Amino acid sequence: MFRFENVGLRYGMGPEILRDISLDIPERSFQFLTGPSGAGKTTLLRLLFLGLKPTRGLITVFGKDRALITRKELPHLRRRIGVVFQDFRLLDHMTTYENVALPLRIRGRDESSYRDDVIDLLKWVGLGERMHVLPPILSGGEKQRAAIARALIEQPEILLADEPTGNVDPPLARRLLRLFIELNRLGTAVVIATHDLQLMEQVDARRMILSEGRLDIHD
Ligand SMILES: Nc1ncnc2c1ncn2[C@@H]1O[C@H](COP(=O)(O)OP(=O)(O)OP(=O)(O)O)[C@@H](O)[C@H]1O
Numbered sequence: 176m177f178r179f180e181n182v183g184l185r186y187g188m189g190p191e192i193l194r195d196i197s198l199d200i201p202e203r204s205f206q207f208l209t210g211p212s213g214a215g216k217t218t219l220l221r222l223l224f225l226g227l228k229p230t231r232g233l234i235t236v237f238g239k240d241r242a243l244i245t246r247k248e249l250p251h252l253r254r255r256i257g258v259v260f261q262d263f264r265l266l267d268h269m270t271t272y273e274n275v276a277l278p279l280r281i282r283g284r285d286e287s288s289y290r291d292d293v294i295d296l297l298k299w300v301g302l303g304e305r306m307h308v309l310p311p312i313l314s315g316g317e318k319q320r321a322a323i324a325r326a327l328i329e330q331p332e333i334l335l336a337d338e339p340t341g342n343v344d345p346p347l348a349r350r351l352l353r354l355f356i357e358l359n360r361l362g363t364a365v366v367i368a369t370h371d372l373q374l375m376e377q378v379d380a381r382r383m384i385l386s387e388g389r390l391d392i393h394d
Pocket residue numbers: 186189192210211212213214215216217218219
């Protein structure tokens with residue numbers, strides 16, 4: 176579903192952050208993206224989310240050449256990609272339910288057509304009791320799960336999660352990991368960017384390791 180061939184990226188006139196990255200992310204695959212702080216994990220996720228264009232190399236997304244994707248096509252393609260950002264990006268003046276429903280509301284869908292789906296998804300991530308609460312009142316782990324639910328509401332083909340266990344204790348990290356594994360079992364490809372060695376040791380999954388701008392893949 177994603178293919179990178181000799182991709183390089185620099186911000187402005189700065190140094191090359193990613194160098195000669197070649198990778199394939201198959202449908203229904205599960206992988207960790209790891210490497211030291213500042214290695215470029217978030218940058219690589221932004222390339223996958225079509226938030227950045229590479230400065231060199233070729234990226235193919237769902238069979239299309241990234242360089243030929245027009246601005247008009249971007250929202251439609253992005254709907255196929257769910258993202259959980261490091262800082263969650265929840266809107267504080269909307270309830271958990273409203274935050275998760277927002278992508279559908281923006282698309283002009285009638286609430287009666289999605290209400291049950293949003294409630295089911297919130298229950299699935301363990302927020303059934305917290306759906307009418309505003310994000311500032313949620314704990315870090317609850318915010319994380321709300322952000323995951325929002326990323327999943329449009330049933331993306333791939334989920335990208337940036338340090339999803341960064342602010343949670345080990346039992347909750349295991350619970351989140353189980354959620355990602357279950358999601359993957361249901362057919363969604365998953366990419367988890369993480370430093371968390373303990374987390375990675377719990378699953379026998381592919382590891383993509385970034386170091387000094389280069390990527391090493393351990394299948
Ligand atoms: N918008 C930007 N403009 C310029 N440089 C940037 C920008 N975003 C990131 N960088 C630089 O790119 C490098 C990689 O950053 P990135 O956030 O991708 O790393 P990371 O591996 O996700 O780090 P961490 O694990 O600490 O989140 C860093 O040196 C960072 O300073």
